[in-house]
Amino acid sequence: xxxxxxxxxxxxxxxxxxxxxxxxxARVTTQALFVRHIGKPFSLRPVEFSLLMLLQANEAVTxxxxxDALSLSxxxxxxxxxxxxxxxxxxxxxxxxxxxxxQVTLTDAGQVLSAELAQRAPQMExxxxxxxxxxxxxxxxxxxxxxxxxxxxxxxxxx
Amino acid sequence: xxxxxxxxxxxxxxxxxxxxxxxxxARVTTQALFVRHIGKPFSLRPVEFSLLMLLQANEAVTxxxxxDALSLSxxxxxxxxxxxxxxxxxxxxxxxxxxxxxQVTLTDAGQVLSAELAQRAPQMExxxxxxxxxxxxxxxxxxxxxxxxxxxxxxxxxx
DNA sequence: TATTGTTATACTCTATAACTATA
DNA sequence: TATAGTTATAGAGTATAACAATA
Numbered sequence: 001x002x003x004x005x006x007x008x009x010x011x012x013x014x015x016x017x018x019x020x021x022x023x024x025x026a027r028v029t030t031q032a033l034f035v036r037h038i039g040k041p042f043s044l045r046p047v048e049f050s051l052l053m054l055l056q057a058n059e060a061v062t063x064x065x066x067x068d069a070l071s072l073s074x075x076x077x078x079x080x081x082x083x084x085x086x087x088x089x090x091x092x093x094x095x096x097x098x099x100x101x102x103q104v105t106l107t108d109a110g111q112v113l114s115a116e117l118a119q120r121a122p123q124m125e126x127x128x129x130x131x132x133x134x135x136x137x138x139x140x141x142x143x144x145x146x147x148x149x150x151x152x153x154x155x156x157x158x159x
Numbered sequence: 160x161x162x163x164x165x166x167x168x169x170x171x172x173x174x175x176x177x178x179x180x181x182x183x184x185a186r187v188t189t190q191a192l193f194v195r196h197i198g199k200p201f202s203l204r205p206v207e208f209s210l211l212m213l214l215q216a217n218e219a220v221t222x223x224x225x226x227d228a229l230s231l232s233x234x235x236x237x238x239x240x241x242x243x244x245x246x247x248x249x250x251x252x253x254x255x256x257x258x259x260x261x262q263v264t265l266t267d268a269g270q271v272l273s274a275e276l277a278q279r280a281p282q283m284e285x286x287x288x289x290x291x292x293x294x295x296x297x298x299x300x301x302x303x304x305x306x307x308x309x310x311x312x313x314x315x316x317x318x
Numbered sequence: 319t320a321t322t323g324t325t326a327t328a329c330t331c332t333a334t335a336a337c338t339a340t341a
Numbered sequence: 342t343a344t345a346g347t348t349a350t351a352g353a354g355t356a357t358a359a360c361a362a363t364a
Contacts, residue, residue: 008224009228010213010216010217010220010224010225010227010228011213011216011217012212012213012216013212013213013215013216013217013277014212014215014216014276014277014280014281015209015212015213015216015280017280017281017284017296017300018280018283018284019189019284019287019296019299019300019303020186020189020190020192020193020205021205021209022299022300022303022304022307023182023185023186023189023303024186024205024209024230025230025303025304025307026182026303026304026306026307027179027182027183027186028230028307029306029307029308029309029310030178030179030182030306031179032310033179033309033310034179045353045354046179046180046183047354050174050180050183053171053172053173053174054169054170054171054172054174056172056173057169057170057171057172057173057174058169058170058172061169062322062323063322063323064321064322064323065167065169066169068169069168069169071183071184071187072354072355073355073356073357074322074323074324075323075324075325075326075355075356075357076354076355076356077323078323078324078325079324098321098322098363098364099322099362099363099364100321100322100323100362100363100364101321101322101323101363102322102323117173118172118173121173121174121176121177122173122176124177125176125177125178128178128306128309130309131305131306131308131309132302132305132306132309136302136305137176137178139298139302140178140181140299140302140303140306141176141178141181143291143295143298143299143302144178144181144182144184144185144299145181145184145185146290146291146295147185147188147189147287147290147291147299148181148184148185148187148188149188149290150188150192150287150289150290150291151188151191151192204330206331221345221346222345222346223344223345223346231331231332232332232333232334233345233346233347234332234333234334234346234347234348234349235331235332235333236346237346237347237348238347257340257341257344257345258339258340258341258345259339259340259341259344259345259346260340260344260345260346261345261346
């Protein structure tokens, strides 16, 4: 299954210090990890998993908040919610306060699944301990956060 | 253009320490950075940029090596090379040693463009200095590398 | 007039299987 | 028989514009 050919690694050249390139490479690992621990056993894609975790951790969530948190366009989010609803994992209800907006909630089945997933997540991350100490993990998360924050959400007082 | 609505940030919950989630968030930043500095001005996608940089930094490169380095499937890589060749940036030549394989090289136009790009890359990265010190950058790259290496390329002596 | 969410459309990305030509 | 690269196909991801309902 694995390509056994002994091929010379390519030099990275100017790519060496391009964070985006490094992130793309690291993502290959985390995606594979996800597929193995959660994606395949639960037939979930990364965004679907993230969606469930966000719903579990928050009350009174709107699609707008979700598309923000998951960096998905509204149309994409709509499709995602459709799939999850068809699967019986979430419900949508119009808000009483502002009838344009919705409240997205976990169904009972969704809560059961989310609880299970919340346990698997640390297991999945645990596997990385082979390559990353606890301190390194914490540091990595902190640094990724700084990158994510760069030019990110508009500071409160801006136009 | 920016959504001005003051909406409560969602709690991350169990996602808090999922590296894959953090990487996905950080990727949004680096992609935007790329589009602004390189993608739009040069009509290039991230992989196309990376491809050029790899060709510039290495001699005698084969499609197989490229699909490895860029984490693209062979078919995807073929299409990518087709596009770049149509654009007059690369050439493909069958190897004399093993007539199954190819050598991918930059055309003159490709070399000119790549030289220009190699200068832009540090500029792009420089913008991150606002959020990341030099030491933090170095640390981040090192940690991302460890993640990428996890379960990555098969150690030389393995089956 | 602006905003929430939906529909429609199109284009890119990615994975797989089947093919060819070499070895 | 195995490997390098290609072709074909389909599914998933993503962006955009146009729309309905509500504010």
